[in-house]
Amino acid sequence: MLKEYLYKNDTIFFVGSILFFYITFGYALDYGRTYDDFQLVRQFFNSPGDAKLISTFFYAKFHFYPIYFLSHELDNFLTYVYSYFFSDILNIKIAKNTNFLIHIFNSYLLFVILKILFSPKNLKEKLILYLSSLIFLVHPISSQIVFNVTTRNESLALFFSLLTFIYSFKLYDKKNTLNYLFVSLLYFFALCSKLMAVTFLGIIPLSIFLLKNKTSNYTENFKRIYPIFFTLFITFIIFYIIRDRFISDNILSFYQNFEDLYSKFLIALKFYIRGLFFPFEHIYIYADNYKKDLSLLILFLFLIFLSLSMYFLLKHKDPILIIVIGWISASLSIPILFNLIEYGFPLISKLAERYQYSSTPALSILIAWLFIKLINIKYLNTFISVVCAITLIFFTLITLDRSKVYKDNLTFFTKAHENSPNNAHEYFFSVPLVEGMNNQNMTKYLFNLYQLYNLDPGKVDWIFQFMNYYARDNNKKGHDYFLNRLKKDTKYDPPVKFKLAEYYFDNKEYKRSEEVIIEIFSDFDKLLLDYKKKGATVNITNPEIDDVYFLLALAQKNQNKNEEALGNFMMATLHNPMHATALYNSSVILKELGQHELAKKHFQDAIKLNPFLRETINNINSD
Known part of the structure; x- marks a missing residue:
């Protein structure tokens, strides 16, 4: 009777996930805010010419209300309700609970998808699928998403993407208005949560097509898949038009240099796949241990796995491995193309674990496939059960350890340095x-x-x-x-010299700061000439040339060299049109030189570019 109930009803599995996760990781609800809050502050104040500061602000602003509600207002509302009826509670504790629940829901939705993919024939197979979903639940990569309240958008993006996946299967079987509406709306919310959800535009139709191709005629299967892909594609186009208009209205631009794409792609691919299968390495953002040779090795192994998956598809008509490959490729590789952003919507850390989060379901699918294949082979039942149990215990222990990293800022940076090969x-x-x-x-x-x-x-x-x-x-x-x-x-080059110039400026030695900056420009001229002789061009980014002009102008301004300072402030804005602070300083000098109308225009442009400027609009009208 109990077996029949468990086979037909999933409630106990969902409750089991909640109890397991809260009992195991409930202590982390008392943790405070983690490093990302302060990382954002440093990003704001250290960003060259305010460009990243402004674009980060716009990125936070670009949320449709349902996503903003789930990301921010829900926590505030629940905090108010709980405090009103019971006792005062910290908002951060409510936020941690919200993160827990969204992650648990994602694990349960993955369990539903695994049932769709494998169609379990008995309770034993269903339990295997549930245990595979638990591997996602406790996977160490999820630690950053769960224990750090500032990374909820990744959870929401996967949450809406998995729901889109489930309703796309429903749409395949039954085409009605309600299913079309659900698929479109859920996918739109996924894109609003995180642009990386664009990968599901390929993952969902490919997975359904390959799975259904075993039982359906090829032509009929294609006809059924086409409306699903079209619905997702139109939703993406609508989202992108809205997003593009938002970017244009706010004068945001995107990075266009793809010269080093090959290297960055391999490094990122190696990082993601290594982190996916070897989470015990404690890879941290600041470890700086990425090597192209290892990236090529990982890519080679990945291609072997791709060949194996093609063999199972063509020889045994088993599409699961191809689905896994598609999921990993889309979730890990394609986002790299979107991550190569210098201006516009920046990524605080291009290689942070949160960007691997949407790929971990593929690992659960792979493990479920392996276990389902082997569980019915004689003498392997016990072995498979033991391996599954050891994997779950192993991942849980690692995640327990990693959760401590997110206790507070000091703990995070201490652990980062402690485990980084370069900072032992x-x-x-x-x-x-x-x-x-x-x-x-x-x-x-x-x-x-x-x-x-x-x-x-x-x-x-x-x-x-x-x-x-x-x-x-x-x-x-x-x-x-x-x-x-x-x-x-030391290598007394422009980056070091720029630090020295900043040091002199901070110590009010403006003349010496100016002299060092003039040396930097001389170094730049020599560098450009050397490359010109070789028939090549070079783009100077360290230090950013607009920052060099800006610091030079500040040093000259403090020596009352107003006309020279004005010219260099304008050069800073020429190299970086988003440099609001340079525009503001040029307006101050123009005002001192008696050019009030032009000063007013520069000030208005500065305020328009950067709403974070401390000065107020009242300064425009002051004499």
């Missing part, structure tokens, strides 16, 4: 260095700074730390010693 020793001294600085404990600060300097004497960060310390201590000999080390023992 640096970690032990960098954290107490910051603590000593914050607590004004100079003994602790200097001790750890000396340790870091001895570990890597050529690292410019430590040299600048010493220069700052000796400058504030009025120790000219100590300051000049490290200044000479900077010039002699």
